Amino acid sequence: MKRNLFSILALLATSTLVWINSPASATPSSYQESCNNISVFGNVLSANCSQVSGSFKKTSIVLHGIENINGTLKVTDPGKVSNYHFTCRHIRIRGNYLEAACNRINGTTMWTSVVLQGIENINGVLKYISSP
Template sequence: MKLGKLINAIAALIFVFSVALIASPLTAVAAPSSYQQTCSDISLRDNVLSAICRKRDQSPNQTAITLKGIENIDGTLKVVDPQKTANFNLSCAGTSVAGAQISGQCRKMNGQFVQTATSINGIENIDGVLKYTSSPS
């Protein structure tokens, strides 16, 4: 009889733990981009990242991807909504990319331009094509 109660108690604990795990919000950490390891001639025009990326067979492929979520928030580049197309280019000038970091002069609310930078997260080279493989935030 005691064994049955013990099994029921363990089952109840497993159930409670499972519900708590499912119900608790898990924060996703953006994966650093890795495209720069297998791509060259990386450039930025407006909100489009372009590069020549190696395919699995090592042949080069010209590819481009529209960035997601990066906005100018009072002179600071930030990922705000990773589901939306990046719009930092509307209020920033001289933007460039170095590896997986974008930088430029962005306008503050007072009209002044300031230097800012942020990481571009979640982009990988998938057989010669730039793709988001995780959230950019």
């Protein structure tokens, strides 16, 4: 009986941690479907995005909430400006993924990626419509 109770508590604790690390309000970004020439410099995402009129407009947005946690890109605090670029290099965008080679605590470098969430093209302007 005690073993079953412990197993259930362990499962609940793990489930709670997974839920905390998965923002409920985050939605997959779709800006890449209506933008081209997408690039990233530091923590600024830039692109040429279509407007309702059919023309394209150069736009950019500062990425929020992404940090380098021991060589892994993670969304931690959507209220903060991303700081991963201080400890990562070879930063690039591939589809809806931000990829980089990031420093680890032990001095090695590791390739990592994170899905960009909540960024949309609103009439030629990149905007967050939900938390990253």
